[in-house]
Amino acid sequence: MIAFRGVRKSFGSHEVLTGLDLEVGAGEKVSIIGPSGSGKTTILRLLMTLEQPDAGRIEVDGETLWDAGGFDTGRMKLVRRRIGMVFQHFNLFPHMTVLRNVTEAPVHVLGQGREEADAHARELLGMVGLEQHVDKKPGQLSGGQQQRVAIARALAMRPRVMLFDEVTSALDPELVGEVLGVIRELAHSQSMTMLLVTHEMRFAEDISDRVLMFDSGAVVEAGPPSVIFHEPREERTKRFLSAVLDRR
Numbered sequence: 001m002i003a004f005r006g007v008r009k010s011f012g013s014h015e016v017l018t019g020l021d022l023e024v025g026a027g028e029k030v031s032i033i034g035p036s037g038s039g040k041t042t043i044l045r046l047l048m049t050l051e052q053p054d055a056g057r058i059e060v061d062g063e064t065l066w067d068a069g070g071f072d073t074g075r076m077k078l079v080r081r082r083i084g085m086v087f088q089h090f091n092l093f094p095h096m097t098v099l100r101n102v103t104e105a106p107v108h109v110l111g112q113g114r115e116e117a118d119a120h121a122r123e124l125l126g127m128v129g130l131e132q133h134v135d136k137k138p139g140q141l142s143g144g145q146q147q148r149v150a151i152a153r154a155l156a157m158r159p160r161v162m163l164f165d166e167v168t169s170a171l172d173p174e175l176v177g178e179v180l181g182v183i184r185e186l187a188h189s190q191s192m193t194m195l196l197v198t199h200e201m202r203f204a205e206d207i208s209d210r211v212l213m214f215d216s217g218a219v220v221e222a223g224p225p226s227v228i229f230h231e232p233r234e235e236r237t238k239r240f241l242s243a244v245l246d247r248r
């Protein structure tokens with residue numbers, strides 16, 4: 001579904017991705033773990049076409065999204081519709097109701113009718129436990145509720161791939177569980193491809209088919225969660241895990 005082949009990306013003189021090779025199969029749930037500044041968000045931003053690589057190739061659904069010739073504009077449009085992303089900061093429209101936040105893109109990007117978009121939005125908001133709050137403004141909701149709106153908003157585009165970038169790291173600790181619960185439910189019930197950057201190790205272990213340990217712009221180690229979390233081979237993975245697990 002997604003392939004990075006020898007992808008390089010620098011910001012100024014700092015090479016953030018040093019020839020990244022990564023494949024994610026259709027329907028696979030893959031978590032990326034690794035230290036701050038190692039380039040995890042950059043991977044997701046490249047895939048969303050928010051940044052351009054310097055070299056290599058990115059493929060989506062077997063077709064080139066980016067190569068040395070630049071972005072394929074047709075694929076780029078498709079990717080922006082078919083790939084949903086949820087960020088650390090939810091970036092909801094503050095002046096719109098929850099319902100409007102969710103229907104905005106389906107109506108204006110996909111050209112859905114208002115009734116169809118409303119019905120789908122209500123269904124999704126019900127699924128994330130917010131049926132009581134559809135007419136509120138984001139400012140009237142808790143951070144965890146706002147993040148669940150952001151998830152419903154991304155799902156409203158019926159994406160084939162969902163990207164989650166540390167979606168709970170800006171939340172108060174007691175709100176983390178409700179958001180992880182929604183994502184866990186999605187991971188277990190939906191066939192969509194999911195790529196998640198997370199510091200929640202137990203969550204990653206629970207939902208992932210595969211975990212990638214990432215450092216200094218490259219994959220250090222990849223494998224099923226049972227191996228990465230319980231019998232990692234690489235020294236770098238062991239050090240990272242003992243550092244994050246000790247903090248608890």
Ligand SMILES: Nc1ncnc2c1ncn2[C@@H]1O[C@H](COP(=O)(O)OP(=O)(O)OP(=O)(O)O)[C@@H](O)[C@H]1O
Binds near residue numbers: 034037
């Ligand atoms: N638009 C940008 N301009 C300049 N430097 C950038 C830009 N985006 C990222 N960087 C730099 O690239 C490096 C990797 O950033 P990235 O956000 O991908 O890391 P990360 O692994 O997501 O870190 P964190 O866990 O803290 O979110 C960092 O050193 C960052 O400062």
Ligand SMILES: [Mg+2]
Binds near residue numbers: 040041042165
């Ligand atoms: Mg990041």
